[in-house]
Amino acid sequence: MLVRALFAERERGETPAMAARLAPDFLYRAHGSWPMWPYRRGPLDRAQFLEASRRFSAEVELLGSDIHEFLTDGESAAAHVTCHAGARGAGAPGDFDLWIFLRLREALIVELAVYVDAAKAAKRLPAGLVEVRAPDGRARPQASQPGERPEGSLDSPGPAADARRRAYLRRIALDFFALRAKGDYPAMLGRLASDFIHNPRGDWTKPPLMADPCDRATFAESLRLINIEYEDLGGEVHEFVADGDRVAAHRTIKLRNRGSGAVAEVDEWVCFRIAAGLIAEMASYVDNAGILRLDRPAYAAQG
Numbered sequence: 001m002l003v004r005a006l007f008a009e010r011e012r013g014e015t016p017a018m019a020a021r022l023a024p025d026f027l028y029r030a031h032g033s034w035p036m037w038p039y040r041r042g043p044l045d046r047a048q049f050l051e052a053s054r055r056f057s058a059e060v061e062l063l064g065s066d067i068h069e070f071l072t073d074g075e076s077a078a079a080h081v082t083c084h085a086g087a088r089g090a091g092a093p094g095d096f097d098l099w100i101f102l103r104l105r106e107a108l109i110v111e112l113a114v115y116v117d118a119a120k121a122a123k124r125l126p127a128g129l130v131e132v133r134a135p136d137g138r139a140r141p142q143a144s145q146p147g148e149r150p151e152g153s154l155d156s157p158g159p160a161a162d163a164r165r166r167a168y169l170r171r172i173a174l175d176f177f178a179l180r181a182k183g184d185y186p187a188m189l190g191r192l193a194s195d196f197i198h199n200p201r202g203d204w205t206k207p208p209l210m211a212d213p214c215d216r217a218t219f220a221e222s223l224r225l226i227n228i229e230y231e232d233l234g235g236e237v238h239e240f241v242a243d244g245d246r247v248a249a250h251r252t253i254k255l256r257n258r259g260s261g262a263v264a265e266v267d268e269w270v271c272f273r274i275a276a277g278l279i280a281e282m283a284s285y286v287d288n289a290g291i292l293r294l295d296r297p298a299y300a301a302q303g
Contacts, residue, residue: 031250166242196278247272
């Protein structure tokens with residue numbers, strides 16, 4: 001597995017081996033408003049990225065990693081990883097999570113982005129490695145519009161079945177996001193299977209008001225409480241990876257704190273498992289550092 005090999009090479013400090021996996025026209029480029037670490041938002045070309053990796057390795061020792069999710073979709077892939085790391089010479093190491101998005105061509109990486117749980121990494125690693133200031137001047141994301149519940153099956157036979165499956169899964173995810181932006185929680189619950197579970201993995205910082213893991217009823221109550229605290233003003237999907245019955249999506253949401261009126265763009269990776277046209281399992285990995293930009297609401301993120 002490419003992601004596992006990359007982390008193993010990083011742990012061993014094998015920069016030449018890492019460099020050999022990058023295409024000559026490699027580009028590091030992150031999307032959205034996520035606080036960036038260990039690299040800046042980019043774009044960084046191959047030489048700039050390797051130099052940034054070298055500087056990072058000089059300050060941080062990566063001791064191991066656990067891969068919780070790995071999805072491949074044609075030339076794209078996404079992975080959720082827990083890293084065991086610490087600042088060199090600065091005491092005990094700790095864990096923090098990240099999502100990786102990469103695009104491949106002929107077994108080489110042509111594009112890469114790393115989205116870290118900055119709320120936790122900022123506490124565990126040297127000061128200055130996490131950029132917590134959001135970029136200025138971004139256009140407001142536009143919400144997609146919900147449609148009818150998709151019909152059909154993930155296993156529909158025929159030509160271009162993979163493309164149809166991907167479109168089918170994407171529509172289920174986008175409809176769910178659009179219903180959330182509308183605050184239509186009864187309709188959202190109609191998209192969840194009766195045995196639905198919210199089941200985040202790894203060591204990601206828990207989002208405000210979200211119980212995890214939890215069943216359908218508890219998840220519904222969490223959504224209700226979140227809607228009381230925050231207004232969803234719409235979102236934009238940056239990356240979407242569909243693999244079998246699983247989906248991973250990175251998106252930016254504009255949220256307003258209903259109490260203070262503060263508005264901020266907050267990113268998240270969301271992972272779904274789809275069964276019979278319904279969401280059977282879900283996990284949301286939110287940029288909690290972004291949530292805290294909303295004037296530090298009463299229900300702050302918990303570590």
